[in-house]
Amino acid sequence: MEDIKRRLCDIVGERFVSDRAEELFFYGRDPGLMPPHSPDFVALPGTVEEVREIVKLAFREGVPVVPMGAGMTLTGLCIPRKGGIVLDMKRMNRILEVNDRARYTIVEGGTPTGALKAYLDAHHPRLRFSIPDSPAATTIAANVMIHGQGRLTQQYGFNSDMVTGLEVVLPTGDVARIGSCSLSPDWFSKGAPLPDLSGLFLGWLGTTGVITKVGLKLYPRKKMREVEIFITDSPDFIPDIIYEITHTEMTEDINIFAQPLPLIFKDNHHVVVYFTGDTDEELEFKKKSVFHALDRFIKNKDGGFMTVGPGMKQSLLDMPQRSASTFADVTKGGGFEYSGPIILVEKYPQCSRKLDELAEKYDLKYHATARIIGRGHAMMFAFSFTFNRADEDMMDRVRAALREASEFALSAGGVFWKPTVDEQRRLLQAMDPVTRRLMQMIKRNLDPSGIMNPGNWEVP
């Protein structure tokens, strides 16, 4: 181990390697509920070459390597379950290129979502990307790695669908270029017209390589944004409401939330609809189209638009949305975790009722959020529970509630998003065996010595 440390220091410099108790403690856990496990080292690479050298060293020595962005998935995906080296990627945070005309950017593998937003705001105010509501520190590479979703997901699908190219350090230390950038200087497409090899990496949770560069689609940024909330007191109306709204093709993003506190929110389902436009007329037209699409619910008294106060409006319009984080402090406890299956929108009523039932059964404070993916093709439904980090019993109850939530989701046809190790196992068991074998084959070929984020996506 001393030898590995010395060699890590040779690669990244002594300042950026640690095997001290403090880093081993901190990088051995995340803010969620998964059991901690200390790494042997934490290393902070600054260049692709350094990542390569580290991975080559790990490959030779059979030492695990766990790439980490901000560690904010909450499901323990960066906890080094088998020790080894945690690669904190956040020193690699340069925005390398913005192609204004072709609307894409190339960023390094540790670039925070917040930093790209700030950069575009300052230098390319007519461009935007699909910003998730995770804290600004979370990284773009990790977000596409886990098939994240952001503000443009209702229009364009998962954030991973918006990738235009990747540079990946393979578990052997080779560097692969994925997409048009493999043969062209231009990063316009991750796949077409070539075979789309990005699937060898996206969704693999860092078990097939380390992303060192991401090409990402940028989209027109309209001058204005607005938000409206449509409320209904029955979850049963939600699928139809979403169908009608998405049919208009007029919205930026659609989220749904339901929560018992404060009392004004209780028993209601809030469909939060975001609009954008370059002129008042455009914005008005889009809003009118959506209002009109919801006429029948209003007429039947099944729902209506609520007045959104300026404070709430501002908080909803924030990008990224800081208030999404503060759910962690509802019990003055500093923690929340959610099981967030990707599931059909028509399952909203069942999911919602299940969440109510679990909250009651385990006596927990909850929050339901759903983000519509594409034109109602699916949604991410988050069964979120907040917990007090100083209350072991409450944490156990949340663990139990989440386990039940994910069992339910799987039985309802959902597929776990950013799955815990336990959920990964269940997915693999439930999966079509040929698909499972295919995954196994890919993993074995790409990572023959099993050093990349081991413990994850391990085929039973």
Place this chain on the structure above:
Amino acid sequence: MRHEEILHRCFRCGWCKFTSDYSEFNCPSYRKFRFDTFAPGGRMWLIRAWLNGDIPNSARYQEILYSCATCGSCVEHCAFSFRDDLVEIFISAREEMVNDGRIPPPVRDFLKSINVHGNPFKAPEGERGAWAEGMPVEPYSDQDYLLYIGCVGSYDERGKKIAKALARLLSRAGVSFGILGDRELCDGNEVRALGETGLFRFLAESNIRMFRELGVRKIVTLDPHAYNAFRREYPGMGGDFEVLHYTQLLSMLVSQGSLSFSGFRERVVFHDPCYLGRHSGEYEAPREILDSIPGLERIEMRQSRENAFCCGGGGGNFFTDILGGGEESPNRIRIRQAVAAGAQVLAVACCQCAKMLEDGIKGENLEDRIRVLDIAEIALTALKG
């Protein structure tokens, strides 16, 4: 430990690391060390781990806790309601470490020096007022203001120049003020920030007693750190005085017409000192003074006001230098920011900042591009007549 009940509420989400627009990491210790353990959230989790016995009070732990510049950027940017307490939590942890008897050697030396010599420079107490020799200043008797200089202005060469400039300026403006000279005592702000509560109490109580005996009503401080201690800490200990930072007094003098300027033809950017800006909410007074000087072109750095990047000297680091050194030391970063903004002069309102940033210029080899001047120095140079 005070505030122990808050530690577990940190979500380690990292909002606190950034500026408001997320364009830069604004926690100077995170920016330098880059391990998440050196970010505010890292500190929160490690303090809890230490109290729970999960990690020892090691040299690394001490480095992590003592590289916090108490700059307050995390207080400004954390998303949670307990954010106001963040700096206090870090100071409480240091208190606990002082009680534990295990603190970094430079911190120990600093505290010892204050205890033995009354100042961090190990200089004789009798020399505290030497900066004022030949200056148009009187000992404080019954003037309107007590001008409180503090350790850096009294002993440090750079600090002394600034103290002199301010004293000249005030007397030219006809302000009735006096100084304590060698009777002055350390204000204790850094002692408190480094976690020595007992010594801080002693200093504060001694100061309050002396100020009372002398009939002090209004204090104007050279140093924003002293301003902070007098304004925030002393009232709770019976020290109720009207306290101003000198930039506030100067800005009043400007608006009353007691100070007017002929000109200063340079491009100037102001660096907000953490204890004047974020800790005290005073962003305007220094800018008003600069804006009243004809010919002076005032520009802003991207990281200014609430988002100002610390010079790295706060929280005792001016004396202990735990945060300093290398290309990513805060003072060098700050100089790069000032140069990028296009400034010829970096204006400060704190002698600690002045010295830190001058060192930053040397470190960056930018002596021919930019210089550091205190607002008192700029104002004196620009004075009419």
